[in-house]
Amino acid sequence: MAFENLTQRLQGVFKNFRGKKKITENDVLEITKEIRVALLEADVALPVVKKFIRNIRARAIGVEVSEALQPAQQVIKIVDEELTAILGGGEVALGKSPKIPTIIMMAGLQGAGKTTFAGKLAKRLKDTENARPLMIAADVYRPAAIEQLKTVGKQVDVPVYDEGTDVNPVEIVRHGLALASEKRHDYVLIDTAGRLEIDEKLMDELIQIKAVAEPTEILLVVDAMTGQVAADVAKKFNETLDISGVIITKLDGDTRGGAALSIREITGKPIKFVGTGEKLTDLEVFYPDRMSSRILGMGDMLTLIEKAQGQFDEAQSAKMAEKMRENSFDFNDFIEQLDQVQSMGPLDEIMKMIPGMSEIPGAANIKVDEKDIARKRAMVLSMTPAERENPEILSPSRRRRIAAGSGNTFIEVNKLIKQFNESKKMMSGIMNGDMSAMLGGMGGGKMPNMPAGMPDMSALGDMGGAGMPDMSAMFGGGLKGKVGKMAMNAAMKRAQKKLKKGKKKK
Numbered sequence: 001m002a003f004e005n006l007t008q009r010l011q012g013v014f015k016n017f018r019g020k021k022k023i024t025e026n027d028v029l030e031i032t033k034e035i036r037v038a039l040l041e042a043d044v045a046l047p048v049v050k051k052f053i054r055n056i057r058a059r060a061i062g063v064e065v066s067e068a069l070q071p072a073q074q075v076i077k078i079v080d081e082e083l084t085a086i087l088g089g090g091e092v093a094l095g096k097s098p099k100i101p102t103i104i105m106m107a108g109l110q111g112a113g114k115t116t117f118a119g120k121l122a123k124r125l126k127d128t129e130n131a132r133p134l135m136i137a138a139d140v141y142r143p144a145a146i147e148q149l150k151t152v153g154k155q156v157d158v159p160v161y162d163e164g165t166d167v168n169p170v171e172i173v174r175h176g177l178a179l180a181s182e183k184r185h186d187y188v189l190i191d192t193a194g195r196l197e198i199d200e201k202l203m204d205e206l207i208q209i210k211a212v213a214e215p216t217e218i219l220l221v222v223d224a225m226t227g228q229v230a231a232d233v234a235k236k237f238n239e240t241l242d243i244s245g246v247i248i249t250k251l252d253g254d255t256r257g258g259a260a261l262s263i264r265e266i267t268g269k270p271i272k273f274v275g276t277g278e279k280l281t282d283l284e285v286f287y288p289d290r291m292s293s294r295i296l297g298m299g300d301m302l303t304l305i306e307k308a309q310g311q312f313d314e315a316q317s318a319k320m321a322e323k324m325r326e327n328s329f330d331f332n333d334f335i336e337q338l339d340q341v342q343s344m345g346p347l348d349e350i351m352k353m354i355p356g357m358s359e360i361p362g363a364a365n366i367k368v369d370e371k372d373i374a375r376k377r378a379m380v381l382s383m384t385p386a387e388r389e390n391p392e393i394l395s396p397s398r399r400r401r402i403a404a405g406s407g408n409t410f411i412e413v414n415k416l417i418k419q420f421n422e423s424k425k426m427m428s429g430i431m432n433g434d435m436s437a438m439l440g441g442m443g444g445g446k447m448p449n450m451p452a453g454m455p456d457m458s459a460l461g462d463m464g465g466a467g468m469p470d471m472s473a474m475f476g477g478g479l480k481g482k483v484g485k486m487a488m489n490a491a492m493k494r495a496q497k498k499l500k501k502g503k504k505k506k
């Protein structure tokens with residue numbers, strides 16, 4: 001994931017100041033010096049770094065000692081706010097023309113991910129607005145480009161207008177637009193040619209296409225992996241084309257992330273979407289505040305909640321939460337929830353979004369063993385509905401048969417049932433208000449140090465127990481790697497201990 005090093009560096013910086021009663025001017029200088037190094041290492045453009053540091057210093061020196069926040073937390077809050085500002089402040093929606101079609105022109109260097117983005121955007125417009133987009137293939141220099149756009153078009157079921165490679169792209173765009181008007185398409189996405197580097201001919205052609213198409217949006221697609229180059233490219237394209245927004249692709253990769261941090265400041269144009277994978281669903285609206293908390297390692301709570309809300313049926317979630325509270329959550333529910341959680345995305349990605357996760361030693365290396373989860377699912381599916389409801393009725397011979405039927409061993413079946421019962425107990429405790437058990441467990445007691453205003457873990461409870469609380473059941477044996485397992489076990493043990501203590505008090 002992008003920003004990993006930057007996040008680690010920044011967390012390291014703040015750790016040293018945690019719990020301090022007072023932060024002196026010297027402390028601020030120290031902190032900002034370290035932040036400066038971290039940003040430069042992440043490939044953020046120097047002028048952007050300078051401005052950022054200047055702003056933080058101006059605000060952090062002489063911070064008022066607030067009742068609610070420790071000084072270090074106040075500094076983190078300032079850094080978070082300034083980071084959000086540098087990323088653009090708030091999200092900027094895609095423009096829409098008052099009369100159809102809305103024309104969106106895409107530009108960028110070769111291989112930046114233009115064509116892929118065109119497909120992602122077409123899909124998104126279809127899914128969210130029921131739109132009927134038309135895509136125009138105006139990249140005539142790379143014959144494969146037209147084929148690629150057509151393939152993407154087929155995947156998302158969106159027509160592609162092309163005239164092969166022998167016609168002037170400006171004419172292709174003109175004809176494509178005429179067709180779009182005739183067929184009353186509400187969006188037109190123009191895929192233009194990329195070059196290995198910026199050249200005059202490419203720019204001239206783009207200027208001409210812009211003049212003909214009069215697009216509502218000119219979106220520059222840049223590859224996050226190219227670091228400083230991406231910022232330079234954006235600057236040049238903006239000077240020539242006056243773009244309306246930027247798309248940053250490949251933010252899923254192992255990039256240092258500097259481009260994402262520099263581009264807004266350098267071009268003055270908003271980042272509208274980020275690409276987070278090769279699949280056509282891997283597109284996210286860019287929210288500066290969420291990106292900032294992700295970079296600061298506070299966990300992308302909001303993205304997680306949004307994802308969850310998008311995927312979970314509320315009534316269904318409330319029912320599950322109730323079941324957990326009553327301790328009547330069974331294997332049938334387990335399978336249902338597993339399906340829902342997995343539809344949110346790969347589990348290790350979801351785990352990483354949980355705040356505090358990055359503070360558990362070795363958590364970054366946690367790999368969710370999807371195979372192990374598949375094995376568990378197979379075991380559960382081999383049970384009858386009545387057995388899923390009450391696994392205690394499973395006789396040894398039935399357990400043996402389930403093991404054989406799902407390609408597991410007798411011991412594994414027993415282990416699954418035992419694990420399930422244990423986590424069920426714990427979850428019921430948590431759902432009955434003892435979130436501290438979970439909090440203490442997950443963050444090693446560090447969670448309460450989060451700055452005010454950060455949504456706390458109880459938000460998970462608000463999700464109606466939507467899938468998260470029972471994750472331990474899956475992760476119990478599903479975490480790959482010794483470190484991951486140890487971290488998780490320790491966290492769970494701590495949580496259980498707290499639970500017991502809480503009970504005794506009552």
Ligand SMILES: Nc1nc2c(ncn2[C@@H]2O[C@H](COP(=O)(O)OP(=O)(O)OP(=O)(O)O)[C@@H](O)[C@H]2O)c(=O)[nH]1
Pocket residue numbers: 108109110111112113114115116117139142145148193194195249250251252253274275276277278282
């Ligand atoms: N990991 C990852 N890969 C991406 C993303 N977006 C695009 N890619 C990959 O990047 C490569 C280039 O993407 P294209 O869409 O072909 O790039 P293009 O800008 O259209 O390239 P030209 O047609 O040559 O100008 C492809 O292999 C894509 O699968 C992303 O968000 N994440």
